[in-house]
Amino acid sequence: MLAAKRQRGRDMTAALRALLTIHRATTIPACWGQASHPRSMSLWEDGLHLFRSAVGVVLPAPLLRRAMALKTDGSARLVVGDRAYPVRRNLYLVGFGKAVLGMAAAAEEILGHHLTQGVVSVPHGIQACLQQAGMEEMLLKPHSRIQVIEGAKHNLPDREALKAASLIRELAEGLMADDLLLVLISGGGSALLPAPTPPVLLDEKEKVTKLLASRGATIQELNTVRKALSLLKGGGLARAAYPAQVLSLILSDVIGNPVDVIASGPTVYSPRRAQGCLQILAKYSLLGTLPKSVETVLSASDPSAPEDDSHVCNVVIGSNSLALEEAKRQAEDLGYRTLILSAAVCGEVSRVAKFYSQLIQLVCLRVAGPDEAPRRDQVRGHLLKLAAELAIPDLALEDSLNALQGLGSEQLVCLLAGGETTVQVQGDGKGGRNQELALRVALELHQAKATGACFFLRKYEVLFLSGGTDGQDGPTEAAGAFCSPELVGKAAREGLDVETFLSDNDSYTFFSKFQSGHHHLLTGLTGTNVMDIQVVLVRARDR
Incomplete structure (x- = not known):
């Protein structure tokens, strides 16, 4: 398993499994929209439906069409929000990221002959995957004015991505004041725009980034260092395009949507902050391993x-x-009392797993009688302490818990959250942060149930799902995994020790041991990327 952002590394050609395309699966059968939940529908089916729905609403082409329009009444102009840009075949396009190909296809369709030239840097193998998956609407048409370069295999900068970055920089530097540069940005953009600041070489920059990722650095920390060692990040692309107008349309894969952090902010001016980089490198004990060229750049004055x-x-x-708001709408249509906890869940997976376990236990204890009040208060106290330690932004936990207290035992409950967790690599196994999180939640719930600490778990069906919206979790074809409190006991009966798999960061292999197909979340390539989504579903067992 790989840590933090490196967990997203993968070979794009491995995406073609299971479902044909996720966006075609977002059509909801009529019976699923009824207020009363049919018992014939399993929690697994509900969870999969909610995940598909969440991803479907953030597919790149529909997003782009909602965001911008070409107005041709009178003089032609590109309208985005309350801004209008005159266009007269002075429009250029560049892009980088996992969802950018679909965005570019939609943009060219909208802009027509006003688009003069474009270059996009996209993941290795993505065109073949989209074509084989039948996702033709995310591909550029023949004779497109946009040049496509595939690179960043396994989500790591490489020579092809460097070539794309050089072409993007060349295009930007050739623009004039009357030109408009449309910049399309999505998750994975950092690896696809890797031009290092001389004298740093690409391999040297990659070495520093990989070392940080392997030690559990956050995406914010990774991007801080990337920007300091890059020509185009940290506003470098905007500098190259000056004085042309620059309009960036961004699909966010970062908690809080900070535009200076997404893809390392190529169109957001920011200083290099060499001192901050040195502090990050010192935090992970990397100062003594830096190439001389990196030391040179970090000691230079900021541009x-x-x-x-x-x-x-x-x-x-x-x-x-x-994405979470759409999942909430769908869950409510299925009859669930639904709460969105946060779109910014972060932290090390073992701590986040404990948080979800305590939360699920509290949901199951919500209608316990007076004799269970001490246990309920104890779980609530543990939960609030964990929430404080994780410091999850925008987590209205007290309000959510108060809302749950008024629900009856027969009420279906759905809790939704999103964000991006991290994993500290300890073993050589295969997996991703979502699969490891699901497996750790299963272990936590098993232990609570087995010790009798929360016997109320036995009265409810519980499902936990965590998945990456890009359709892949770590270097695997799985987007994530499903689990239940019964999973660990089932594994033990088959001779599988969960803790052994976790110690080797081998969650993918663990879930692969089950042939039912109801443990791995297999979606195939989605063509979008807005971090991860977690779903908790709880309903009373049939009496």
Whole structure:
């Protein structure tokens, strides 16, 4: 398993499994929209439906069409929000990220002959995957004005991504004041725009990034260092395009949607902050391993930003929150009392797993009688302590718990959250943060149930799901995994020790041992990326 952002590394050609395309699966059967939940539908089916629905609403083409329009009444102009840009075949396009190919296809369709030229940097193998999956609408048409370069195999910078970055920089530097540069950005953009600041070489920059990722650095920390060692990140692309107008449309894969962090902020002016980079490198004990070229760049003065950055406009058009809101609507249609906990769940997976376990136990204890009040208060106390330690942004936990207290035992409950956890690599196994989180939640629930600490778990069906919206979790074809409190006991009866798999970070192999197909979340390539989604479903067992 790989840590933090490295967990997302994968070979794009491995995506073709299971479902044909996720967006075609978002059509809801009529019976699923009824207020009363049919008992014939399993929690697994509900969870899969909610995940599909969440991803379907953040597919790149629909997002782009909602975000911008070409108005041709009178003089032609590109309209985004309350801004209008005159266009007269002065429009250029660049892009980088996992969802950018679909965004570019939609953009070219909208812009027509006003688009003069474009270059996009996209993941290795993505065109073949989309074509084989029948996702033709995410592919550019023949004779497109946009050049496509595939690179960043396993989500790591490589020579092809460097070539794409050089072409993007060349295009930007050739623009004039009357030109408009449309920049499309999505998750994975950092690896696809890797041009290092001389004298740093690509291999040297990659070495530093991989070392940070392997030690559990956050995406914010990774991007801080990336920006300091990059020509185009940290506003470098906007500098290259000056004085042309720059309009960035962004599909966010970062908690809180900070535009200076997404893909390391290529169109957001920011200083290099060498001192901050050194502090991050010191935190992970890497100062003594830096190449000389990296030391040279970090000791140099920061490049200055133009006095006026009014030529740049950054717009976030899709995010994890948007996906969660759609999942909430679908869950409510299925009859669930639904709460969105946060779109910013973060932290090490073992701690996040404990948080979810305590939360699920509290949901099952919500209608316990007076004799269970001490146990309920104890679980609530543990939960609040964990929440404080994790410091999850926008987590209205007290309000959520109060809302749950008024629900009866027969009420279906759905809890939704999103974000991005991290894993500290200890073994050589295969998996991703979502699969490991699901397996750790299963272990926590098993232990609570086995010790009798929460016998109320036995009265409810519980499902936990965690999945990456890009359709892949770590270097695997799985997007994530499902679990229940019964999973660990079932594994033990088959001679599988969960803790052994976890110690080797081998969650993928564990879930692969089950032939039912109801443990791995297999979606195939989605063509989008807005971090991860977690779903908790709880309903009373049939009497």
